[in-house]
Amino acid sequence: MAEQLDERTLQQDELVPPGTSSRGTGQTILITGATAGLGAEFARQLAGQGHHLVITSRNPLQLVAKAQGLEAQYGISVETLTTDLSTAEGVDVVAARLRQREQPITMLVNNAGSGLATEFHESEAEDELAMLKLLVExxxxxSHAAIQAFLARGGGRIINVSSVAGFLPEGSYGAAKAWSISFSRWANTRYKPDGVTITALCPGPVRTEFHTRAGIDTSKKPRWAWMDAEDVVREGLTAAAEGRSVCIPSRRYRSLMTAARFSPDAVVERFSRIEPKAK
Known part of the structure; x- marks a missing residue:
């Protein structure tokens, strides 16, 4: 399930897909949900490597502020798309940018996401559906738009931000993340020979604004269980550069997910019930 990570430093050229150039020649990366959490960390690290960015968010003020800050600090260009990816109109805007031939996108980071604080039987069906639209649809x-464009251009990369919840019996959130993992494993196998790689990044709970925004109580979560966004993104970029289909950052979570495979579902579900849902 988990693939070994080597500890070497990610080099700039390793992020460049076949058929594209490296730093300073216009490589552009699209990140959804880029104003906070893991999305903001992806933007920071990739901008620091000299990549130009296209970033999306539902909040136009936060989006503009983030773009201006990145441009000022790293000397790269940042394009903004104010979109709600739980709507068809929002998805269409981003898909159109992925297909654009001018300043083509060479990597897509599917990061935008949300969770629900209530249990399945207590939540509103409309809220469950909105979450699935954002996490699956x-x-x-x-990915469909990006893969079509990447195949036509000779290469590209996709990182799908998933979660260790996708390996566990953990409600509709876990089921949505399981889709992301399964899809990434298949798509990477199918399209890697054509120069297109797809990686599912599956962290445990990360110290970001995600849980606060969702109203999820994290008080019962032990300190050792939390992960740093910087480490998660760095390992995810390394895995993508290596063309791996699944990345579980940190040895402790790789070990925990291995143990979960051999544990009864009832035991794992009872444990996961008190865990905050993580992106």
Whole structure:
């Protein structure tokens, strides 16, 4: 399930797909949900490597502020798309940018996501559906547009931000993340020979604004279980550069997911019930 990570430093040229150039020649990366959490960290690290960015968010003020800050700090260009990816209109805007031939996108980071604080039987069906649209439908449609464009251009990369919840019996959130993992494993196998790689990044709970925004209580979460966004993104970029289909950052979570495979579902579900849902 988990693939070994080597500890070497990610080099700039390793992020460049076949058929594209490296730093300073216009490589552009699209990140959804880029104003906070893992999305903001992806933007920071990739901008620091000299890549130009296209970033999306539902909040136009935060989006503009983030773009201006990145441009000022790293000397790269940042294009903004104010979109709600739980809507068809929002997905269409981003898909159109992925297909654009001018300043072509060479990597897509499907990061935008949300969770619900309530248990399945207590939540509103409309809220469950909106979450699935954001976690499953939007990444699928954007991956479809990106893969078509990448195949036509000779290469590209996709990172789908998933979660260790996708390996566990953990409600509709876990089921949505399981889709992301399964799809990434298949798509990477199918399209890697054509120069297109797809990686599912599956962290445990990360210290970001995600849980606060969703109203999820994290008080019962032990300190050792939390992960740093910087480490998660760095390992995810390394895995993508190596063309791996699944990345579980940190040895402890790789070990925990291995143990979960051999544990009864009832035991794992009872444990996961007190865990905050993580992106």
């Amino acid at each position: 939007a990444p699928m449609l954007l």
